[in-house]
Amino acid sequence: MAGSSFGNVFRITTWGESHGKAIGVVVDGCPAGLHLRERDIQIELNKRRPGQSPYCSPRDESDKVEILSGVFEDKTTGTPISLIVYNKDQRSKDYSEMQNIYRPGHADHAFDLKYGFRDHRGGGRSSGRETIGRVAGGAIAKKILASFGVEITTYTKAIGPFAVDMGNFDKEEIYNNPLRMPDSRVVPATEEYLRGLIKDGNSSGGLIECRVDGMPAGIGEPVFDKLDGTLARAVMSIGAVKGVEIGSGFEAAKRTGIENNDFYRMGTGGGIQKVSNHAGGTTGGISDGSPLVLRAAVKPTPSIHKMQHAVDKESGDIDLMIGGRHDPIIVPRAVIVVESMVALTILDLMLLNMGSRMEYLERVYGGPRA
Template sequence: MNTYGTLFRITTFGESHGPSIGVVVDGCPAGLPVDEVFIQQELARRKPGQSKITTQRKEDDAFKILSGVFEGKTTGMPIALVIENQDQRSKDYSHVENVFRPSHADYTYEAKYGHRDHRGGGRSSARETAARVAAGAIAKLFLRSYGVTIQAFVSQVGDIKAAHYTTLDLSKTEDNIVRCPDATVADKMIELIDAVRLDRDTIGGLVTCVIKNTPVGLGEPVFDKLHAELGKAMLSINAVKGFEYGSGFEGITLRGSEHNDLFYTEEGQVRTKTNFSGGVQGGISNGEDIYFNVAFKPVATIMQDQETVDKDNNPAVVSGKGRHDPCVVPRAVPIVEAMAALVIADFVLRTRTSKL
């Protein structure tokens, strides 16, 4: 499917090396002021060519709104945005027209559809995520009226880890090219990514996302649990291999007496003394911070020769060419935020029908 969401829905379109990519946002309430400068800023955080530790493809990612906005406000009709591709180098992919790149979607797309766009991976390319970021920016604008804030940051590259988010000043996330709010750790991350790049290799990492001021009651009790939808949204992002929220996998080391989040009241509001639940209990938001981790694998394209097979099942060797990220996590930060915003915006609309 190329469509995500129930009430606040998006449909993305376009390929990495086609003329453009874009998104249609349907279900956004009318009357929302559309801050185009903010949308462009969000796209700039994701665009390629930002620094020495990202791909050197040059895309302005300038967008145009084709419909759904009049006199600076949403009309309630579908909002169509388009982003033109400017710096495609399709010839960089001519060598993989008939072979399958290891750990890419080449083989699976070919097996499923019998035909694939080998130029940068077509729809399987992370280029598609620019459309998500544009849509997510609109969702963020919608969530502003609820006081919801969404902040992601790079919390790990390789084996280099930042501290827990509660000890960090997340406003410093954009102060360095790796998007880690811990300056000392960020320098080590940048050094590692640059060393990996010079080795013609890649490295993976972790993005942590924190959602604050979420209304209580978002999420459904069984199949559409809030954390389940967040997991689905994050796992739909290219190169994501894992998702955990709250205490996550480390929670198995605790006893229930240690792990339970005890309730108390503060200024008439029910709160929890700890937040191992990650802001979600029974699949429904409880008003505490929602926080989760998203694991990204090392980028599959490496600048080295690798064994593979071709379309005729013959052994082959594929050489890494083109412009690719040595580590995807710095540019993944706004993508994670965008998908989180789309999930929360959708549930805000859905929860309006839950009771009289």
């Protein structure tokens, strides 16, 4: 299977299946000398772990990570870092009847069309558990970025018809509620909405927003490796994400040029500043020093306890009600996945950027030699 790796200099390769023995990631390109312990990664993995609220899968997994290579005496060695998480609570029998069935909204049919074979237990590689590797790799990327003052804040912006009032934004609230919403006032009504869907056997989609502060200017390449283009590819690679927008995003299509342009003014310190940030922190594919703003649209969980039209490849048309353990909404657990993919993208492009000027190379290797 091609396409399990992401990144150029800082590169991750995820591996494993939802109902296999284990799942994990190999991280290559991490500089030597980074202080790294398993608990640094575990903190991030705990944010996507199942079984923590009524609004996520009750699958009982600790998702405990082990570092197999690339770290010695709590410091990275510059060699590939291999991370593993063992699956402990698989219930493959829940999927025994799905071997020949193509479920609506899942990758079953597409996998058969491509490979002529598929792992029907929990979706195999297309399962949401694949994102464990992304979050583990992202934890390392975030630790490096934090040392340079790059701060990433990601949260649930909306669930179904309920959206966060940014006037009530409280960063500390994000991980104080199971929905990862930074507005405590909207949480009760949203929870009531979700409880109604759960009772009805249904699910909901939502919107995740990510903001990056301290983003250095000049990151991203102006053609195929644009910052916004690479971010879109990274976030769209998350299985449940069906749309990505930067800055004003799709709202820009409704505006005129005079409404959407970000005007410039000289700042008090002599530098150039933007009056607004409709571009979302990237212009011409290159970061401009403004906060980076990205949003991801997440589809409703396709595994629902309602009757749906499906096909059994042996018997033909059937009506299907999916059992098993599933998230009634993917959004809260996907918040850290989006954040991780953003971190991986930014760090990789920052490392690529080190060769964009002679002066950058001179800082590392010294000036001209006689």
